[in-house]
Amino acid sequence: MILRIPHVLCADQVADVRSRLQTASWVDGRVTAGEQSRLAKANLQLAEDDPLARGLGAEVLQALAGNRRFMSAALPLRIFPPLFSLYCDGMGFSDHVDNAIRRPPHGGPPCRTDLSATLFLSDPDAYDGGELCFREGLEERRVRLPAGDLVLYPATTVHRVTPVTRGVRLAGVFWVQSLVAETGRRDLLFELDSAVADVRRDLGDAHSAAVRLVGIYHNLVRGWAQT
Ligand code: NI
Secondary structure, three states: OOEEEOOOOOHHHHHHHHHHHOOOOEEEHHHHOOHHHHHHEOOEEEOOOOHHHHHHHHHHHHHHHOOHHHHHHHOEEEEEEEEEEEEOOOOOEEEEOOOOEEOOOOOOOOEEOOEEEEEEOOOHHHEEEOOEEEEEOOEEEEEOOOOOOEEEEEOOOOEEEOOEEEEOEEEEEEEEEEOOOOHHHHHHHHHHHHHHHHHHHHHOOOOHHHHHHHHHHHHHHHHHOOO
């Protein structure tokens, strides 16, 4: 499922992130690319150990932890912190699949990338191009979201960023190792969680159907989660 998660950051938070990125030291984005994607990738990003990147990354992770829709859809075990990227002057990223494993630069457990995410940080009218495009069978889906919104998608998906032909496109990209690795099961749990929330709202938490459905949700997670 390719899912939009609105308002991960509020307008004030986005403005603060953008102002701090204005004085950032950008490096060639190919430093974190794999062999194939190195050929496809043309952008700038903050170095992974840049204190600014680490500070902003921690703030994004904190916002994600409080976002119910993200937590329900991703069921995160581990999140590889955001890489902050900048595209301008015709920069883009042609078709690729993200690396399966991300290793933290200073040790710690590797992150299997079950889900990829792009947090848009520039207002859509501040740039042309810069669409995130996904192949869905014969169709192509193009995503370009308001600043502060996130798109979450299976990391198995072939995707690209079209060249930015005007202005500057800022984004944060990160990866999630999910408690539930398999996309179909994870999507089913997300749908069930949403339906259970409706039942609880309409019937009340004490209703026997609500109690049983909450139990089914947790028992499925218990059966499918890998920790
Ligand atoms: Ni990618």
